[in-house]
Amino acid sequence: MGDQKESLRKITTTLALKNEEITNFICCLKQSLENLESNSSRVQEDLEAEFNTLHSVLDELKDSMVTRIKQERASRTYELQNQLSACSKALESSEELLEVANQTLCSTEANDFNQAAKDIKDSVTMAPAFRLSLKAKASDSMSHMMVDFTQEREILKAIKFLPVPATPEILLSECQVCDNTVTVLWALPEPDAKIDHYDLEYRRTNHEGPPRAREDYPWMVVEGIRETEYTLTGLRFETRYMTFRVKACNKAVAGEFSEPVTLETHAFLFKLDxxxxxxxxxxxxxxxxxxxxxxxxxxxxxxxxxxxxxxxxxxxxxxxxxxxxxxxxxxxxxxxxxxxxxxxxxxxxxxxxxxxxxxxxxxxxxxxxxxxxxxxxxxxxxxxxxxxxxxxxxxxxxxxxxxxxxxxxxxxxxxxxxxxxxxxxxxxxxxxxxxxxxxxxxxxxxxxxxxxxxxxxxxxxxxxxxxxxxxxxxxxxxxxxxxxxxxxxxxxxxx
Known part of the structure; x- marks a missing residue:
């Protein structure tokens, strides 16, 4: 009877522990579903915002280039219209002078002819038609305003989701706990030149092993770490263990958190009786x-x-x-x-x-x-x-x-x-x-x-x-x- 009770107690303890593990895992799955919904909505909103920004940039660039075309057309139109007006006036004056010359040639009186020929000669010398440049001051070609979007089009076609940084691994054997400080070191599976910084999170816990879904202590965050190690100072180890996790971030996106590790931070804690x-x-x-x-x-x-x-x-x-x-x-x-x-x-x-x-x-x-x-x-x-x-x-x-x-x-x-x-x-x-x-x-x-x-x-x-x-x-x-x-x-x- 006693052995059976002891055996049943062990079975009960095992079942209770397994139930706790399953309960924690269920909580993690539910939390993951909630996070997935919110995260997918967030990245979709971010993508739409990025494309709206890109459209805005293209629209602004288009407006700027259209304005330059209009300014160039207006400037050339002004030059050509002025030249056209001057040429029209010179032609009108020259035609009048030509008519006078023809009439003079038909004159039979010698005295009048000599004086008229002299006056026509003087008028021709001063005529605007002989001072005009018969070369257009502005070209009608607008080919210099043409654009080639071939390269940009290829770049736009190459737009894709930015690769998510790899998940770091905390090097547990190299982490140090000493003098009320904790130094955490980690590494990436492969070097990544696009990594901008790392975010480290830590919290106190009362147990050794993997983190639990329900914890009394919140995660504390250290952002913008440029190296692959960080030292927490000025700690008071009011609990025996501390859990750490780290993620890599590039300019646009953060990777997944590393597997959490738990470090023993035992220190003597007492009160006065x-x-x-x-x-x-x-x-x-x-x-x-x-x-x-x-x-x-x-x-x-x-x-x-x-x-x-x-x-x-x-x-x-x-x-x-x-x-x-x-x-x-x-x-x-x-x-x-x-x-x-x-x-x-x-x-x-x-x-x-x-x-x-x-x-x-x-x-x-x-x-x-x-x-x-x-x-x-x-x-x-x-x-x-x-x-x-x-x-x-x-x-x-x-x-x-x-x-x-x-x-x-x-x-x-x-x-x-x-x-x-x-x-x-x-x-x-x-x-x-x-x-x-x-x-x-x-x-x-x-x-x-x-x-x-x-x-x-x-x-x-x-x-x-x-x-x-x-x-x-x-x-x-x-x-x-x-x-x-x-x-x-x-x-x-x-x-």
């Missing part, structure tokens, strides 16, 4: 500020009849989705840190891997500490004062000092006090290192063996600090850890 905080610590998200009146306020709340509804267990931060490693807080009410243990813990424990986070603190704080603690750290324990916590401690009371503390032992650190500290934990190797977060200079390293899960721990008195999570281990830190992995610890007395 307000339920563990000392009453004098005011916790807001990832920031903490000393509040000297905090104890009195909490006492007043406890007197209220509705104190249950005011418990940190019912705050919005506590009702958020829990990580598998999210620590269920047992430090509410009487179990929160008290006395002079001005401490607050992170809400996510570390039991494997390499983790990194940073803390920015007020260097004017009277006291500040950052480090790791076991989950069973006592409510009266100050960080570094027992074997359940490791920290570096800033003391600004009387004389400023920076020390590494563990199990009530301290070692003064000879280094400049930064305003931001990076904390690195390698759980398997038992390494806890502190860095100047700006320069990535190592400040101190504890070497121990973690026998239980640990949580980030912080303490402040008369001051404030804020934590930045969702960070990957910086490349400089990883490199430094590899160099120092074979060396002996200089603080063995504290471990």
């Amino acid at each position: 307000a339920g563990s905080a000392h009453q004098n610590l005011k916790v807001e998200d990832l920031s903490v500020e000393w509040d000297s009146c905090g104890g009195k306020v909490v006492q007043d709340i406890r007197k209220d009849k509705n104190r249950t509804n005011q418990s940190p267990m019912h705050s919005p931060a506590r009702t958020a989705m829990n990580s598998p490693k999210r620590v269920p807080s047992a430090r509410v009410g009487r179990d929160r840190f008290t006395a002079e243990s001005y401490t607050v813990l992170g809400d996510t424990f570390i039991d494997a891997g390499q983790q990194y986070w940073e803390v920015r603190f007020d260097k004017e704080s009277k006291a500040f500490a950052v480090g790791l603690a076991l989950r069973n750290l006592g409510r009266f324990d100050q960080l570094g004062k027992s074997n359940a916590s490791w920290c570096i401690h800033l003391n600004n009371w009387l004389q400023q000092s920076l020390t590494a503390k563990h199990n009530n032992k301290a070692r003064t650190l000879d280094c400049q006090i930064p305003d931001r500290i990076g904390v690195y934990c390698n759980y398997e190797e038992g390494v806890l290192s502190f860095y100047n977060a700006r320069t990535k200079t190592l400040m101190h390293t504890f070497r121990t063996k973690f026998t239980q899960p640990v949580v980030p721990a912080f303490s402040v008195w008369n001051g404030s600090f804020s934590v930045q999570t969702g960070l990957q281990v910086p490349g400089a830190v990883q490199s430094g850890q590899r160099k120092n992995s074979g060396t002996s610890s200089s603080n063995a007395s504290l471990t």
Whole structure:
């Protein structure tokens, strides 16, 4: 009976997964049909617009050339008409003079003939007919206005749909995830000189493998990439994976998106457990500020009849989705840190891997500490004062000092006090290192063996600090850890 139930459970799980895959594929097909309808309408409208533009260009060119023909005809007509008018007047004058000459030849009186012949000779010398050019000032040929559209006609006949750029392939093995940046590289199946740019899209996701139809995170777009690689910077990896896809574009059309690839962007993400905080610590998200009146306020709340509804267990931060490693807080009410243990813990424990986070603190704080603690750290324990916590401690009371503390032992650190500290934990190797977060200079390293899960721990008195999570281990830190992995610890007395 038990084996049959287990077998049926496996079958049920397999069917559920297959149903989910089919459902996702159906959603993809429906979306593809909608996209096909809208895309086909869009490209048809674009084609009509292009042809309308081409017709407009031809019409404008035709109007311009017709105007030039009309201007040329008008200019030549003016020249020829003026020449025709002048010739007509000269001919009329010459005919009158010819008639007078003929009449003179018929005259019989010698005196009158001599004078008339002289006058006719003078008139002929001054006659317009003898000053005219008998060559037309303008040609009647318009052959220079002829056009030959043979080449253009062939070009128009050659118009066809522009080839769609090939689909790029993301080179997964060459992509890099480091220092809160992601560098994505891709290539085309064949070189294409017509490629103008690439468009990259990415989004966060909560799972490994192919993308799903339904995602909580939208695609983010980076347009106009000229190279075949791109680096995203300034990221905070609030989810474990990121999905990428890229497409090639020429001057007119974009190709299909590449097959999406999913890159692991794991980084340690946690919040501050307000339920563990000392009453004098005011916790807001990832920031903490000393509040000297905090104890009195909490006492007043406890007197209220509705104190249950005011418990940190019912705050919005506590009702958020829990990580598998999210620590269920047992430090509410009487179990929160008290006395002079001005401490607050992170809400996510570390039991494997390499983790990194940073803390920015007020260097004017009277006291500040950052480090790791076991989950069973006592409510009266100050960080570094027992074997359940490791920290570096800033003391600004009387004389400023920076020390590494563990199990009530301290070692003064000879280094400049930064305003931001990076904390690195390698759980398997038992390494806890502190860095100047700006320069990535190592400040101190504890070497121990973690026998239980640990949580980030912080303490402040008369001051404030804020934590930045969702960070990957910086490349400089990883490199430094590899160099120092074979060396002996200089603080063995504290471990």
